[in-house]
Amino acid sequence: MKSETLHTESWMRLQKWRARLPHALLLSGERGLGKLDFAFAFAASLLCEAPHAEEGAACGECLACRWFSQGNHPDFRLLQPAALRIEEAGEDKSKAGKMDSADDKVDKTDKEKSARGGQQIVIDQIRELDEFLCVGTHRQKTRVILIHPAERLNREAANALLKMLEEPPQDTLFLLVSSEPMRLAPTLRSRCQNLRLPLPKAAVGEAFLASAGLRDAATWLALAGGAPLLALRLAEKTASWQTLTTEALQRGDRLDALPAAAQLEKNLKAMKGENPLPQFVDWAQKWLVDLNLAAQNLPVRFYLGERARIMELAKKSQPVRLSRFYRQLLQLRRESTHPLNLRLFLEQFFLGYHALFLEE
Template sequence: MPVYPWQTEVWQRLTGARQRLPHALLLQGRRGIGKRDFALALANWLLCQAPTPHGPCRHCRACHLLAVGNHADLRLIEPLEGEEEGRAVRQIAIAQVRELEDFVGLSTHQEGARVIVIHPAEAMNPAAANALLKTLEEPAENTVFLLVSHKPRQLLPTVVSRCRTVAMPLPDEEMARAWLESQGVIDARLCLALAGGAPLEALRYADGEYLAARGVFLAALGEPAKLDWLKLAEQGARQDLASQIDWLQKWLYDLVAVRLARRVRYNPDFAPRLRELGAGVKVEALLRFVRELEGVRRHLDHPLNPQLLLETVFLAYQRAVMTQNG
């Protein structure tokens, strides 16, 4: 697993104090900045039999086992598909956490450390979080928990209190753009803006077809008086709903932002149109629509009629934006 350039300082700080590392670390920060990769790199380093300041040695038996995903002293706990109140959910269940009780109670296979990575930690349901708490309160020898969280406020305070919190950094724009360009991303500036500055998230947007579809979509939003919401909904029903709602939410954020602060965050390629459209926007009307859209997003998994849903959304958008011109 790589350690990204913006993580170097944190890496040096943690690996320089191996003997003083606590039994549980909470790696928290924005989604899309490489926290999971960092946790796995740190786990590999802790399990390596001849670690260097720069990372695992890559040559010992432990490193070979890690390379093929077969190290018996490493556990990666991530959400499983499940169901809650009749809808599909992804969560970390209590059974996954309870399995750790046997894991930490056994001797290590490689006579070294034992590492558990939980990602994202906020995906634990309440029962799972409470089960983990018991294990954290009575840590086994040579056992390190690495909890990764995008939303630490959703964690039980008692779980957080038993971890050392590590704030994972968001890179500055210059470093993030340079890294994206090194990965072959053509329009790094735009992709980074769409991702809110998170470089790994930005990689998701570095797709020509995706950016072209977004461009057509936003061009339609930029002309609310001419918006054919029926046609747009018919076309959108055959495309990814989540992406369209995401584009719309970020467009609304920028409309409000240009009205209040004359700044565009997510859509720099549409900045002139956003400033023109947002100059007289009625912020209250847009914020009401933003709240309605948040409710729509929470129920996108299984819409009964995607086209009808989009018709409702686009008509509501047109009304909210046209209110500013009325």
């Protein structure tokens, strides 16, 4: 199942615009929805020489489609920060993987911005388009320039792009993709036709995850707040310790804070790559949100399978304590990007959490 099938309605809407394409299209929506895949699929459908009659999807077989899938269609350009290009080259990822890891890298690289260059889309990348745009299209169709993540256009690049859009080149679509469209210059945003991808319905997301071979699709989808590609990434990256976290949290008043911290520390230390603590704090925050909902007799949002236990725990604490701890978590979340001492961090968290359910 392709990830663009998560957004059938948006897809059909775009296909209707095909006859009168805008010069620039801004595709936005939360992280983990498959926006980049969707944008690639739309670009492919515009370039394809024999698109499907009803859905407009690319045929996947014509010469244009073959060029496109090999990444060398002459009427297509992808603009992204140099750092993403380099990391992708090293990782040899599929487009689907590219989309999600790209979001990730943006998070990670944000912090390293001062230390490493190439995090932005720069003016030279826009200038290089001049040559591309001054010749006619190779296949007598549309030219597509995909810009991702568009909020990474630096100011000069954004201005240069804006100039281009003021006198838009013929038969050219600028396709901007962004999880944070509000960070784009308003002048640029106003030049784009906006299409915001919504969260797919839970059943659609679950079917997609199941077809990707994910067990417990519903659980992961809920944990990811309904974003299917985020769910997939979280399942791939955190399955080894997510369950452990849930187990510790659901113990609540029966939690043995220090051993729980020690065990989790062991598992987190075994993780290679990026710091898993922000994700841990995210799981904890979601658990707290659910506890707060349960305390108000509302249905839980994230830990669907733990509903009964969450209801029980909510009765053992007080709303005021729960919300105070939630605020502390926000502080912890900031610290979690630079954890001085992993064990201490986890101990502090679990002790505070356990205390929520004790008599004051």
